[in-house]
Amino acid sequence: MLILLWVYASLNKLIEFNRSKMEMLNQPLAPWLEEILVWAVPLFELLTAMFLLFKRTRIAGILLSALLLFTFSIYIIVIKLNYFGFIPCSCGGILRSLNWTQHLLFNSFFLILSLVALVIDLKERRSMK
Numbered sequence: 001m002l003i004l005l006w007v008y009a010s011l012n013k014l015i016e017f018n019r020s021k022m023e024m025l026n027q028p029l030a031p032w033l034e035e036i037l038v039w040a041v042p043l044f045e046l047l048t049a050m051f052l053l054f055k056r057t058r059i060a061g062i063l064l065s066a067l068l069l070f071t072f073s074i075y076i077i078v079i080k081l082n083y084f085g086f087i088p089c090s091c092g093g094i095l096r097s098l099n100w101t102q103h104l105l106f107n108s109f110f111l112i113l114s115l116v117a118l119v120i121d122l123k124e125r126r127s128m129k
Helices: 002-015 017-025 031-053 055-080 093-097 100-128
Strands: none
Touching: 002 017, 002 031, 002 055, 002 100, 017 031, 031 055, 055 100
């Protein structure tokens, strides 16, 4: 599920690059950071999916997945607390139809899934020794 999430999210941003860029530029971030994130976010999402594919890099992929989900969840919470004074547009693709609360729940589900995957993977590695 995590691989599908990251492949979908990254490809959606790359396929709809102009729209994705405009949405990123609408975020309440420093302009220099927005320009970096336009490319960095989909690349990190693809990298995370690739790491999840292989047993040797799976723990790194799970940790990257949890980090991305945690970071964006914190960002959503800050938005919901109206820290920036306005609510920027949401994400692309299927998630565009979710409001920020629903998106936070979606992220929380996948964050918990990442943590469960980490525990399972670590237990499997210990039992193989």
